[in-house]
Amino acid sequence: MSTSQADSKGYVGKFVRTKEGRAPLLGKAKYTNDYTFAGQLYAHILRSPHASAVINSVDVSGAKKVAGVRLVMSGREVAEYTNPITDYLDPAVFGGKSADIRPMAVDRAWCFGQPVAIVVADDANIARYAASRIQVDYTPLEAVTDAEQALAEDAPRVVPEWDDNLLMYVPFVFGDTDSAFASAAHVVSTEVGIHRFSTQPMETRCYNAVWEHDTESITLYATSQNPHPLRLVLAETLRMPENKIRIIASTIGGAFGMKMHGHPEESLLCLMAKLTGRPVKWVESREECLLIGAREQRHYLEMAFDDEGRMLGLRDRFYANLGAPSACPGWGMAFLTGLTMPGPYRVRDIDVQVHAVNTNKPSWNAARGYGKESTAIALELAMDHAARQLGMSPVELRLKNFIRHDEFPYGSPTGLMYDSGDYGGALSKALDAINHEDWLEKQAQALAEGRYIGIGVAFELTPEGGAIPGTMVAGYDSSTVRVGPDGTVRVLTGITSPGTGNATGIAQIVADELGVDIDHIEVLQGDTNASPYGFGNYSGRSTIVGGGSAALAAQDVRKMIDKVAAALLEVDLEALEFQDGLYFGRGKPGTPLSFAEVCYAAYTRAYDVALCIEPPLEVTRTFRPPSIRHTPDKNGHINPYPSYSNAAYVSVCEVDRETGKVELLAISAAHDCGKVINPVLVEGQACGAIGFGLGGVLSEEITFDEGGRQLTRSFVDYVMPRMSDVPDITMVHHDSPNPDTYLGLKGAGEAGVGGSAAAVVNSVNNALQPLGVLIHDLPLSPPRVWAAIQAAEGGH
Amino acid sequence: MEDLLHMSALIQLRIDGELHELEVLPNATLLDVLRDEVGKKGTHMGCRTGHCGACTVMIDGKVAKSCITLAASLPRATITTIEGLQQDGEMGPIQQAFWDEAGLQCGYCAPGILLSTAELLADNHQPSAAEVDQALAGNLCRCTGYQSIKRAVHSACVRMYPDQETGIEEG
Numbered sequence A: 001m002s003t004s005q006a007d008s009k010g011y012v013g014k015f016v017r018t019k020e021g022r023a024p025l026l027g028k029a030k031y032t033n034d035y036t037f038a039g040q041l042y043a044h045i046l047r048s049p050h051a052s053a054v055i056n057s058v059d060v061s062g063a064k065k066v067a068g069v070r071l072v073m074s075g076r077e078v079a080e081y082t083n084p085i086t087d088y089l090d091p092a093v094f095g096g097k098s099a100d101i102r103p104m105a106v107d108r109a110w111c112f113g114q115p116v117a118i119v120v121a122d123d124a125n126i127a128r129y130a131a132s133r134i135q136v137d138y139t140p141l142e143a144v145t146d147a148e149q150a151l152a153e154d155a156p157r158v159v160p161e162w163d164d165n166l167l168m169y170v171p172f173v174f175g176d177t178d179s180a181f182a183s184a185a186h187v188v189s190t191e192v193g194i195h196r197f198s199t200q201p202m203e204t205r206c207y208n209a210v211w212e213h214d215t216e217s218i219t220l221y222a223t224s225q226n227p228h229p230l231r232l233v234l235a236e237t238l239r240m241p242e243n244k245i246r247i248i249a250s251t252i253g254g255a256f257g258m259k260m261h262g263h264p265e266e267s268l269l270c271l272m273a274k275l276t277g278r279p280v281k282w283v284e285s286r287e288e289c290l291l292i293g294a295r296e297q298r299h300y301l302e303m304a305f306d307d308e309g310r311m312l313g314l315r316d317r318f319y320a321n322l323g324a325p326s327a328c329p330g331w332g333m334a335f336l337t338g339l340t341m342p343g344p345y346r347v348r349d350i351d352v353q354v355h356a357v358n359t360n361k362p363s364w365n366a367a368r369g370y371g372k373e374s375t376a377i378a379l380e381l382a383m384d385h386a387a388r389q390l391g392m393s394p395v396e397l398r399l400k401n402f403i404r405h406d407e408f409p410y411g412s413p414t415g416l417m418y419d420s421g422d423y424g425g426a427l428s429k430a431l432d433a434i435n436h437e438d439w440l441e442k443q444a445q446a447l448a449e450g451r452y453i454g455i456g457v458a459f460e461l462t463p464e465g466g467a468i469p470g471t472m473v474a475g476y477d478s479s480t481v482r483v484g485p486d487g488t489v490r491v492l493t494g495i496t497s498p499g500t501g502n503a504t505g506i507a508q509i510v511a512d513e514l515g516v517d518i519d520h521i522e523v524l525q526g527d528t529n530a531s532p533y534g535f536g537n538y539s540g541r542s543t544i545v546g547g548g549s550a551a552l553a554a555q556d557v558r559k560m561i562d563k564v565a566a567a568l569l570e571v572d573l574e575a576l577e578f579q580d581g582l583y584f585g586r587g588k589p590g591t592p593l594s595f596a597e598v599c600y601a602a603y604t605r606a607y608d609v610a611l612c613i614e615p616p617l618e619v620t621r622t623f624r625p626p627s628i629r630h631t632p633d634k635n636g637h638i639n640p641y642p643s644y645s646n647a648a649y650v651s652v653c654e655v656d657r658e659t660g661k662v663e664l665l666a667i668s669a670a671h672d673c674g675k676v677i678n679p680v681l682v683e684g685q686a687c688g689a690i691g692f693g694l695g696g697v698l699s700e701e702i703t704f705d706e707g708g709r710q711l712t713r714s715f716v717d718y719v720m721p722r723m724s725d726v727p728d729i730t731m732v733h734h735d736s737p738n739p740d741t742y743l744g745l746k747g748a749g750e751a752g753v754g755g756s757a758a759a760v761v762n763s764v765n766n767a768l769q770p771l772g773v774l775i776h777d778l779p780l781s782p783p784r785v786w787a788a789i790q791a792a793e794g795g796h
Numbered sequence B: 001m002e003d004l005l006h007m008s009a010l011i012q013l014r015i016d017g018e019l020h021e022l023e024v025l026p027n028a029t030l031l032d033v034l035r036d037e038v039g040k041k042g043t044h045m046g047c048r049t050g051h052c053g054a055c056t057v058m059i060d061g062k063v064a065k066s067c068i069t070l071a072a073s074l075p076r077a078t079i080t081t082i083e084g085l086q087q088d089g090e091m092g093p094i095q096q097a098f099w100d101e102a103g104l105q106c107g108y109c110a111p112g113i114l115l116s117t118a119e120l121l122a123d124n125h126q127p128s129a130a131e132v133d134q135a136l137a138g139n140l141c142r143c144t145g146y147q148s149i150k151r152a153v154h155s156a157c158v159r160m161y162p163d164q165e166t167g168i169e170e171g
Helices: A017-028 A075-081 A124-131 A177-182 A227-238 A264-276 A329-339 A372-389 A394-401 A425-431 A436-448 A502-514 A540-567 A595-606 A679-698 A753-771 A782-794 B002-007 B032-036 B091-098 B112-123 B129-135 B147-160
Strands: A043-049 A053-058 A070-073 A115-121 A135-140 A166-174 A187-192 A206-212 A219-222 A247-248 A281-282 A298-304 A312-323 A349-357 A452-464 A475-482 A490-491 A523-524 A577-578 A582-585 A618-623 A643-655 A664-670 A729-733 B007-013 B018-024 B056-059 B062-065 B076-080
Touching: A017 B091, A043 A124, A043 A264, A053 A115, A053 A577, A070 A075, A070 A124, A070 A264, A075 A115, A075 A264, A075 A782, A115 A124, A115 A264, A124 A664, A166 A329, A177 A219, A177 A298, A187 A372, A187 A540, A206 A264, A219 A264, A219 A475, A227 A247, A227 A264, A264 A281, A312 A329, A329 A349, A329 A372, A329 A452, A349 A372, A349 A729, A349 B147, A372 A394, A372 A679, A394 A425, A394 A452, A425 A452, A425 A502, A425 A643, A425 A664, A436 A452, A436 A643, A452 A753, A475 A540, A490 A540, A502 A523, A502 A540, A540 A577, A540 A595, A540 A618, A540 B007, A577 B091, A582 A595, A595 A729, A643 A679, A643 A753, A664 A679, A664 A753, A679 A729, A679 A753, A679 B147, A729 B002, A753 A782, B018 B032, B032 B056, B076 B112, B091 B112, B091 B147, B112 B147, B129 B147
Parallel strands: A043 A281, A219 A247, A312 A349, A490 A523, A664 A729, B007 B076
Antiparallel strands: A043 A115, A053 A135, A070 A115, A166 A349, A187 A298, A206 A219, A206 A281, A298 A312, A452 A643, A475 A490, A475 A618, A577 A582, A643 A664, B007 B018, B056 B062, B056 B076
């Protein structure tokens, strides 16, 4: 029979909108904070003002006297009801250390902002006021806030029971780096300081825990990217069976990794609801949200080159400042930074040493790019530095060292199996897209006028869709496709959307596979009582595995409907035709049957025409990307990723010599995310990620005083890009389909952060080259750039 | 909080066309009154310091940050929230433009982006790119990198003023 599956007439590959995007524009989308229940109570959390302190006592009696207060608990009391929070990713699985992570500090605080006591009251203002009546007696201790200093033998211990502060040391050592460096014509050393910056979604976190008296269970309305795995963590932490917990992640106002779980408030709020028997809500303040860090790393890179500019060896020793231990998966970013080396380059002899270090700063959580952005920043700044030292153009040096397009699939030295790509082609496209030659002319003209325009390029490789054995980072995911007796379609997915539009992409795929109008499809995500077991949203995986599994399920349901249609029409399957929503038999005159009529028969005629299928019209399928391999190969390597998205970036900027302010003039990107389901939504993802990258390196920074108290407390201090800070972005696709996924999908959403960040920094350093200024310590905020210009001019 | 009512002020707000008489405490923000007393959940809390713009509403036709506006300072005012942008039950032209261009992603910043656009286009039928930047300077969006928002504002302008020769000028 003929089908209308995923062909040019369908929805896939086109810019389609569904109802998903409508509610927010009407002000009708329901975010977690929009749910309020009868008897609603509110929580406020008292946090440590010290980076490191012994807690001698917590006196909550003053808070309990405040009218309207329902419950007050110290960390020690909460610990009686809870187990330590289960790690999202246990560092011990990777050979690292594990600490007991309690929902609230017990006897000792190990970072500024750590929860120390909680108040539950009739309204949020009462809870906040009552918290100020809690008396905590601290003995402040010396804090350690620098990752390298934290490794000194006499450094204070973040976790008192540990021998040192090194959560994990991972060497990625392959080939013979010593020989490579010994035979090199040039060795270029580059030190790169990546600062602490964060994702800061516009919607902060919110949890509203409801005690269900009838079933003695908990329903948690949560800003969660991963409802099912969170449910397991809560079950273990709260000592409850998993089937007594339901998580509902409704519309999410941006997540970018921050709403992956392990946060103390998740289990705390559930406990408060259980103990009060009432719904308890907590809304994170922006000040609290800014406590969640990411990315701070210092890299010491060395690159060895032959006399033609071919890279022979790469060394990178780096230190990641993870802050205090956390059950959130943030620490894994440091591992990924190492694993993704040497990125897009062909060099085989590498010695990369990851030092993941705990300090007394607040903890990290996952942040878009998940460490791969730091690989790109470190490598690409070092490549530009090398180009300067070797007297080559940055483009020429990269083209000479990229993996060639005919070398895929390509096994990286760290064991990753890159599926496909054309890195040189992408870079050329990005340069063409921005009119590189024109900018070179404008740069020369500007310099003659005493203005400083710079052009920077960078490349970024983003393995996406990860799966780590023995963890809830599972790689695969599942979807249910359910067609009702009226022919309308319900899709239930194990993946979730933090506001990216993946439900639209999945509806496009299912509509094409079933051959139905996209308006007949409803996609439901994020309710653990309704969705198939799934792993949610992370690692650019949602369309690969959510779309892939929905496609498989839709194909199976379609086969069932076809069978019933053939039986109704009394034709062989081979003679069945389906066009424009109508079934008819080839060479068989008669009235065609509508899709809905056939579906109704599938439900109502189970004992005659529908005997050929097993009702109802519902199938759950899993997409398990076949290229993920967890059985180690002969080198002991696994391949944890099915997809290696990549992109080239060009940035053009002008630096004001008097003020140090960087103005971006243009950005281009050539993005390879495999098959594109919805071009506008994919471009939206990439442009958003570019916004993260340029904001991250130009203005966003979380700072601390010497004692480890956080100074960045609001958007006055944490400066994110506004419209006028983001230039026009020229986006071109340079897609090479992934051979191992449905339709050739790769991940989208993570690519953009590191590559654009590196291109911006390279453009600034290019602009400042005539002044003898080179900055590798980020961010390039005006005071820092101004100081570097002053220092260089003072040296003349 | 009943014992605090002797301190409250009576205010009269016409919110999205509907008149509300409210007793508000002197420290209540317009944001909290709209969300918790009137049920206008379309107006969002993002920072409570007036920087992000997710709480934006129009007060007597001018955009304002409801999180740093005290409700008691508005004894009588007309408020438009994002929920008041619909026309005859259909999406208004600005909403339709943002829909057509996929102007937003997660949508949490929508109140500010849409109302700031409405204020701009109400009396500027041909804004320059710099004027669009200026009008939306008080609104952070974390999802889009602003590219799709710029397209959508342009499209809204064309929808609202189809007789203008051009919409937003370059530069």
